[in-house]
Amino acid sequence: MKRHALVIKIQDNVATAIQDLPAGLEAVVGIDEEILSIRLIQAIALGHKFAIRDIARGEDVLKYNCVIGRATRDIKIGEHAHVQNMESLRGRGDL
Amino acid sequence: MKFSGYPRPDGQVGTRNYVGIISTVVCANEVARGIADKVNGCVAFSHQQGCCQTTPDLDRVTRTLSGLGCNPNLASVLLVGLGCEGTKMPEVRQAIMACGKKVETLMIQEEGGAAKTIAKGILLAQEMAIDASSIRPRECGTGDIVLGLKCGSSDTTSGLASNPSLGMAVERFVEENATIIMGEVTEFIGAEHILAAQAKDRKTGQKILDLVERMENRAKAVGFDMRGGQPTPGNIAGGLTTIEEKSLGAIAKIGNAVVQAVYEYGEKPGVKGLVIMDSPGREPELLTGLAAAGCNVIAFTTGRGAPQGFPFVPVIKITGNEKTWNNLRDHMDLSVHQVMDGGESLGQAGRRIYQAIEAVAAGTRTKAEISGYVQAMDIYVTGPVI
Numbered sequence: 001m002k003r004h005a006l007v008i009k010i011q012d013n014v015a016t017a018i019q020d021l022p023a024g025l026e027a028v029v030g031i032d033e034e035i036l037s038i039r040l041i042q043a044i045a046l047g048h049k050f051a052i053r054d055i056a057r058g059e060d061v062l063k064y065n066c067v068i069g070r071a072t073r074d075i076k077i078g079e080h081a082h083v084q085n086m087e088s089l090r091g092r093g094d095l
Numbered sequence: 096m097k098f099s100g101y102p103r104p105d106g107q108v109g110t111r112n113y114v115g116i117i118s119t120v121v122c123a124n125e126v127a128r129g130i131a132d133k134v135n136g137c138v139a140f141s142h143q144q145g146c147c148q149t150t151p152d153l154d155r156v157t158r159t160l161s162g163l164g165c166n167p168n169l170a171s172v173l174l175v176g177l178g179c180e181g182t183k184m185p186e187v188r189q190a191i192m193a194c195g196k197k198v199e200t201l202m203i204q205e206e207g208g209a210a211k212t213i214a215k216g217i218l219l220a221q222e223m224a225i226d227a228s229s230i231r232p233r234e235c236g237t238g239d240i241v242l243g244l245k246c247g248s249s250d251t252t253s254g255l256a257s258n259p260s261l262g263m264a265v266e267r268f269v270e271e272n273a274t275i276i277m278g279e280v281t282e283f284i285g286a287e288h289i290l291a292a293q294a295k296d297r298k299t300g301q302k303i304l305d306l307v308e309r310m311e312n313r314a315k316a317v318g319f320d321m322r323g324g325q326p327t328p329g330n331i332a333g334g335l336t337t338i339e340e341k342s343l344g345a346i347a348k349i350g351n352a353v354v355q356a357v358y359e360y361g362e363k364p365g366v367k368g369l370v371i372m373d374s375p376g377r378e379p380e381l382l383t384g385l386a387a388a389g390c391n392v393i394a395f396t397t398g399r400g401a402p403q404g405f406p407f408v409p410v411i412k413i414t415g416n417e418k419t420w421n422n423l424r425d426h427m428d429l430s431v432h433q434v435m436d437g438g439e440s441l442g443q444a445g446r447r448i449y450q451a452i453e454a455v456a457a458g459t460r461t462k463a464e465i466s467g468y469v470q471a472m473d474i475y476v477t478g479p480v481i
Contacts, residue, residue: 046418091314091325093319
């Protein structure tokens with residue numbers, strides 16, 4: 001089956017779109033040989049991320065099985081995970 | 096790998112054979128370019144530094160210009176200064192002569208202005224270009240390659256396709272005894288634990304962690320969230336949310352290679368294999384640092400399409416983004432976008448990258464060389480202009 005998005009490590013809670021994806025799509029998400037189906041709440045552009053499970057405000061966002069930042073509000077499954085709901089924990093002279 | 100390279104007196108090998116017209120201070124840039132533009136076989140290096148800076152920065156400018164002059168892609172060097180700069184011209188001259196190259200110097204204030212300096216420089220450079228053209232290439236191997244690594248204008252395809260593909264090629268260069276230099280310490284932030292674990296021993300790993308801490312503290316000292324600077328607005332538009340995410344993709348370009356040593360900006364490695372060099376992530380400073388450290392070819396991955404090359408080191412542009420490959424064909428040398436949807440394995444893509452580097456080392460021109468998109472270079476500074 002043609003995949004729409006990739007999850008890099010099984011522990012990750014976000015997937016990366018490998019093409020432009022429309023809102024409402026039942027996205028085919030590959031994790032190694034496994035396939036998940038996730039309904040997208042909004043359009044996701046090539047290279048952008050969406051949650052593959054609900055992520056609570058304050059929770060770490062994981063990609064490559066590493067922390068890539070923290071949720072600044074609740075992120076629902078299928079929702080775009082990016083600067084509007086995530087923040088970096090590094091290089092922060094403002095904290 | 097086999098290629099015809101230009102042997103230098105110090106044992107290094109050039110993949111190109113230019114006379115370098117190097118400006119030693121921002122005030123001499125026009126004259127250096129004026130000379131290089133009029134003599135075939137010459138190439139100018141200009142930058143914005145060399146005066147009214149703190150001592151650490153002026154020392155770095157002096158060391159960087161020395162390293163550039165010693166780069167094996169230059170057969171000889173004409174240094175052009177103004178006459179009142181902070182760059183230590185005699186030190187630069189000595190360092191380049193010590194690697195066995197002919198060096199000439201011109202000072203604009205002594206020669207009587209730009210027009211006279213350019214006229215005298217053209218005549219000097221003509222003779223140097225003829226001498227350079229008499230150097231005959233000899234057969235060289237992978238062990239003569241000093242490969243610089245860079246990623247720029249990244250998006251998420253960089254971390255998923257182009258960087259891991261380059262990582263496969265890097266592992267092969269390591270096996271075949273090349274030297275490989277990775278900079279961009281800013282883009283280790285959030286991934287430094289992985290790099291430290293890839294270091295040959297604990298001491299080297301600690302040096303990596305120290306470099307990252309130094310760089311992060313510089314960013315923090317400004318008192319702002321560095322997002323918008325790193326990742327850049329373009330990175331963010333491309334889907335990269337935080338510096339941590341960008342870094343985890345960026346370090347994929349070394350594959351599983353072991354980090355042998357850690358060096359300061361522009362410092363020539365004393366060992367073979369993969370090494371890390373302190374530097375920021377921005378192109379003009381990083382490409383200059385790689386050239387000053389002796390790189391004779393640079394592999395540069397990009398997601399959204401970064402155009403810059405370097406004046407005298409070929410820079411190969413590799414993208415994993417199909418849109419960028421189709422939109423920016425006058426800047427991209429190679430695409431590995433089929434990795435994204437499983438159409439090509441990382442191993443296959445890595446082999447194509449290896450072959451592209453081999454071809455460019457042997458003389459095939461890159462898009463940046465053909466288009467001349469190589470002028471906007473600079474030297475890394477950490478202090479204020481005063």
